[in-house]
Amino acid sequence: PAGDVRVLSTWDFGAAANDAAFARLRAGGTLLDAVEAGARVPEADPENHSVGYGGYPDRDGHVTLDAVIMDDAGAVGAVAALEETVHAISVARRVMEKTPHTFLVGEGATRFAREQGFEKVDLLTPPAEQAWREWLKTAKYQPVANSETGTYGTAAPHRTPGGALDHDTIGLLARTADGRMAGACTTSGMAFKIRGRVGDSPQVGAGLYVERGVGGATSTGVGEEVTRVAGSARVVASMRAGRSAQVACEEVVRHIAALRGDAIKGMQVGFLALDTKGNVGAFCLLPGFTYAVTDARGTTTVHSAPSLY
Ligand code: SD4
DSSP: OTTSOEEEEESTTHHHHHHHHHHHHHTTOOHHHHHHHHHHHHHTOTTOTTSSTTOOOOTTSOOOEEEEEEETTSOEEEEEEEOSOSOHHHHHHHHHHHSSOSEEEHHHHHHHHHHTTOOOOOOOOHHHHHHHHHHHHHOOOOOOTTOTTTTTTOSSOOBOTTSOBOOOOEEEEEEOTTSOEEEEEEEOOSTTOOTTOOOSTTSBTTTEEEETTTEEEEEEEOHHHHHTTTHHHHHHHHHHTTOOHHHHHHHHHHHHHHHHGGGGTTOOEEEEEEETTOOEEEEESSSOOOEEEEETTEEEEESSOOBOO
16 A cells, blocks of 8 residues: 555566665665665676666677666756766766765766775676667667667567567665655666766656655656657646646656657656655656566566557
8 A cells, every 4th residue: 555665666676776775774774775785686686688787788898887876855966977886876866966066977987986985897797788789780760668688779679588578777666654655767878879978867856756745757768759858847837737747757758759759669668756745656659668566565566557559
């Protein structure tokens, strides 16, 4: 039931991230501690090719990371095009806590990470390098739903050894029993993107938005389609206007579909929302968007959120 402590996040790997976030709350951590701990799980996982270490590189072979963290009291920190650092979410948090700014990018963000003591790590793992070299043979930009490899990549969606589709970005939303909330979003962005490309994920209002007394939203999929409409801010605005978390997600997906028509054929965009009472919303363009919900009773993974098509 709604009303208790609840953590919500995108894709299958969200379950492990939720568990880490939930454990952090249980141990007395703050909401920011919790969403940071959750985001760090896929960031450190070399098997996850769309977040952090092991992420697919840009078209020049550099793994570049985007992340944002925020709470409902106006605390915000973000990084984009961060390199050679595993935990982009933690660097984002340092931007929030240690600087007067909300957003650092590129070389400056990477230098700031070093100043803050984050270890320099080569993020390009052999499998990710191999996938990039494969991609270079055709260098074709063709978005494919639910597949980070296929997104701007090769024809066939990549599958993990377990057979699961190799999914995207993690967005997390967490809520305590008093209705307070925080969120985090972290990604290596589109596989084989143009160097310098920044998606929706690190942008407040696009990849993530949290508002006190209303709720939060986060997105995954082709970031350009979310950025274009300030997607997560729009979901929260719809909730503020009285729509449920579910209807708010549906409304924004429908808005994108109506706005973009054939231009987004075959592309995935998905939103998750959590209101201050703990109600969950999830909606996407195409079938196949998975998410995980954790509360005191445990974690439930929903393998296919309702979709427009
Ligand atoms: C981005 N939304 O950079 C992120 C990554 C993602 O499918 O979810 N890709 O556009």
